[in-house]
Amino acid sequence: MNKRRAVLWLALAVLLSAALSGCGGSEGKMQKVKVGEVARSVFYAPQYVAYEKGFFKEEGLDVELQTTPGGDKAMTALLSGAVDVALIGAETSIYVYQQGSEDPVINFAQLTQTDGTFLVAREDPGTFDWDKLKGSVFLGQRKGGMPQMAGEFTLRKHDIDPQKDLKLIQNIDFANIASAFASGTGQYVQLFEPQASIFEREGKGHVVASFGTESGRLPYTVFMTKNSYMKDHREIVQKFTNAIYKAQRWVQEHSPEETAETISPFFKDTDKDILTSAVKRYLEQGTYAEQPTLAPDAWNNLLDVMEGAGELKERVAPEKLVNNDFAETAVNSVK
Template sequence: MVFEYILKQNGLDPQKDMNIDQSIDFGSTAAAFSGGQGDFTVEFEPSATALEKEGAGYVVASCGVDSGYVPYTAYSAKKSFIEKNPEIIQGFVNAMQKGMDYVNSHTAEEIAKIIKPQFKENDLDTITTIVKRYKDQDTWKDNLVFEKDSFELLQDILDSAGELKARVDYSNLVVTDYAENAKK
């Protein structure tokens, strides 16, 4: 959806101006591409870096950079849980903020060494390459506040893809108090 949104923002019609094969299982797109299917592919990491290391392709653009800040990860909880457990919510958000502070104050090499055990299938050089790419693209914000502009962009993308029946008011769905407290 993000890729198609970017295409539309740049005056291209994904249905008319190109042939996008959406029949391939997402986990198999890199293999299909390296096997000769298609001229371009949209990949998450570590697949993009693996294609480069194999000499099968090159990263030519970042959907994350070209789309604007899309909140790919958001944590949800029932209102009743939040109201009954504010200390758990604040503790969780504080821990996440601590992680954001770490990635924004350390080198790609330092981060890669710390997270390596979570990515056993990748070598340290690959993880470092990915982290450096994310840092160079300014992927990580300095705080966890789910901004209204990002919320609207997400709805624009969903709407553009025909996946949104109705827009939702930001103030009815997003709570930023805990993230605001954590960034202090």
């Protein structure tokens, strides 16, 4: 009897050991995903929350993030296979489509839903009026990029012809725009956070308007991947979208101070109060998408903006370049 009991305990021990080994081995089975972001910006706060709060790991993903400044460079990294997923403006997927790509780039999870730039004036204008820009030197963004197109869309909305009513400078690399303004170029500049708040603190400029508020809802920054990758790695794309949705909910449910504290490891050279100010600005104007689904009306607004900028060859129906299946599944299943 004792011998039988000993054999039974031995068998249980072996089973328990195997179970524990299986649990421990799950860490080694994390699925690798290489992500390329177009810039390092507070604008993308929910993405950094997904890292810091472990939402990617909860989904069994080992996500490697790299920053590739400029939409063209980030898209090149995606098309070449240097990254699996890219965080870029949705307009870049349209550019690829317009070139007749056999492997189109598909938008599957929206992160930001408005423009993220602010109009910064060198001098305090007192009461701001858009007419003050007429005849001024305006330091804009790269031609064909979403910041520049949304900026021009807003200027035209206020009866300002970007090509005739002001001197528009747009030949400076994205990474150097802030330093160019700081060194004396331009009377007005279009800046993302936290640079806008930093310039205000340092007395180098004054935020006078929001292009995000002015240009309306847009699929401004979206996670996208090649159609071939999506077909071959549907499980990974779904897990990735789940993690992003968890982060989006977390940002909406927590204070700007908590979000700033959480994402601070990604902005080690930026003061916490500046991060908080930037997050607060974006939350107040509804910049961070509350869920990853890309709405058709926002897509159509994007087409209007691109058309106005002369960058659209044809209006592309959202179903050609948008796949909301992963986003809808995340919204309906993530608790």
